[in-house]
Amino acid sequence: MRVAAFTELGGPEGVETIERDEPEAGDGEAVVEVRACSVNRHDLWILENESPLVNESTLPFVSGLDVAGVVREAGDAASVSEGDRVVLCPNQTCGECEFCREGPENLCRSFMLYHGGFAERVAVDSSRLIELPESVGFVDAATLPTAYLTAWHMLRKADVSAGDLVFVPGATGGVGVATVQLCDVIGARTVGTSTSAEKLERLAALGCDHTVESGNVDEIVGEVRAVGPVDAAINHLAGEFTQAALDVTKRGGTQVICGRTAGATSKFFAPNFFLSQKEIVGSTMGTQPELEKLVRLVADGRLEPVVGATYGLDETRDAFADMDSRDAFGKLVVEPNN
Numbered sequence: 346m347r348v349a350a351f352t353e354l355g356g357p358e359g360v361e362t363i364e365r366d367e368p369e370a371g372d373g374e375a376v377v378e379v380r381a382c383s384v385n386r387h388d389l390w391i392l393e394n395e396s397p398l399v400n401e402s403t404l405p406f407v408s409g410l411d412v413a414g415v416v417r418e419a420g421d422a423a424s425v426s427e428g429d430r431v432v433l434c435p436n437q438t439c440g441e442c443e444f445c446r447e448g449p450e451n452l453c454r455s456f457m458l459y460h461g462g463f464a465e466r467v468a469v470d471s472s473r474l475i476e477l478p479e480s481v482g483f484v485d486a487a488t489l490p491t492a493y494l495t496a497w498h499m500l501r502k503a504d505v506s507a508g509d510l511v512f513v514p515g516a517t518g519g520v521g522v523a524t525v526q527l528c529d530v531i532g533a534r535t536v537g538t539s540t541s542a543e544k545l546e547r548l549a550a551l552g553c554d555h556t557v558e559s560g561n562v563d564e565i566v567g568e569v570r571a572v573g574p575v576d577a578a579i580n581h582l583a584g585e586f587t588q589a590a591l592d593v594t595k596r597g598g599t600q601v602i603c604g605r606t607a608g609a610t611s612k613f614f615a616p617n618f619f620l621s622q623k624e625i626v627g628s629t630m631g632t633q634p635e636l637e638k639l640v641r642l643v644a645d646g647r648l649e650p651v652v653g654a655t656y657g658l659d660e661t662r663d664a665f666a667d668m669d670s671r672d673a674f675g676k677l678v679v680e681p682n683n
């Protein structure tokens with residue numbers, strides 16, 4: 346079978362379609378024919394040699410977390426059957442630590458993520474497969490497991506509720522668009538930023554209440570303050586956006602950070618932070634039951650995931666190039682069997 350593998354690290358030119366042995370379903374596993382697998386910046390970090398998970402000695406490497414497809418083989422003791430339409434929760438947990446026992450599972454001491462979805466078929470832990478209602482398409486389902494799940498968990502951590510104002514710096518990518526849409530589901534208002542006027546037009550059409558076209562944090566802080574104090578900031582950029590998010594958050598408000606696209610190190614002015622009693626909270630992924638909820642929101646027509654573009658397996662390299670060049674809007678999805 347064919348897979349889109351990273352054969353060298355550096356950039357999109359390192360993505361190639363190669364042959365791999367067919368996967369087999371071990372105990373408790375299922376082989377899934379991959380109809381869709383979305384791209385995350387996490388995959389791009391790996392490709393750019395910015396992740397400790399992969400190095401030159403572990404190539405070729407097949408990335409891809411967000412698998413949706415059809416079960417083609419169920420191993421012994423598998424919890425799914427041949428023909429089931431499914432989406433994978435990429436969480437991998439030990440099942441034994443205090444966080445696995447007591448929850449939330451995404452705090453597991455050995456928390457890891459599944460990789461390997463840019464392939465025609467995959468063998469996965471069947472207990473991590475969620476059945477898809479007929480009304481949920483594979484491409485839509487493949488957008489959910491990382492971007493939408495992470496955004497949902499962050500909004501819950503910030504206790505966002507109807508009427509709140511939420512600041513979303515970098516609101517036009519996977520996590521950003523997901524945050525804006527999920528705020529709409531909750532009834533919260535959003536102020537989102539981007540360097541692209543065209544992407545912001547699309548974001549406003551999706552329901553973003555206030556848009557700020559800028560990449561300059563001072564300018565962004567001024568414009569967001571003009572809208573009003575924000576209750577929560579959903580920050581996947583970090584770098585200098587951490588101080589910016591603190592500057593616009595109301596007294597006692599919460600900032601949740603899940604990423605570092607604008608820089609792994611953030612400096613912030615401590616007195617302003619503690620005197621106004623703000624909170625900065627870290628967050629990673631979410632739980633499988635939360636992903637099940639997101640599937641239901643799509644099935645009920647309350648959430649329509651945004652797919653910026655789809656690609657065949659041989660075009661996976663183009664998907665990475667589009668993410669790298671900041672041309673993408675919403676989620677980019679590879680369809681390996683098209």
Ligand SMILES: NC(=O)c1ccc[n+]([C@@H]2O[C@H](COP(=O)([O-])OP(=O)(O)OC[C@H]3O[C@@H](n4cnc5c(N)ncnc54)[C@H](OP(=O)(O)O)[C@@H]3O)[C@@H](O)[C@H]2O)c1
Pocket residue numbers: 384385386387491492495514515516517518519520521538539540541544560581582603604605606607628629630668671675
């Ligand atoms: N911890 C977790 O569980 C978790 C889960 C998911 C994602 N993440 C992290 O969250 C971040 C976003 O992931 P994603 O998949 O949503 O990425 P993405 O789709 O590539 O995000 C694109 C967005 O980021 C903005 N952006 C790109 N480069 C930027 C830069 N140098 N400075 C400022 N803004 C920039 C873009 O702004 P323009 O519109 O101006 O181009 C766009 O709004 C990544 O850091 C990722 O690793 C973490």
Ligand SMILES: [Zn+2]
Pocket residue numbers: 438439440441442443444445453454455
């Ligand atoms: Zn555990």
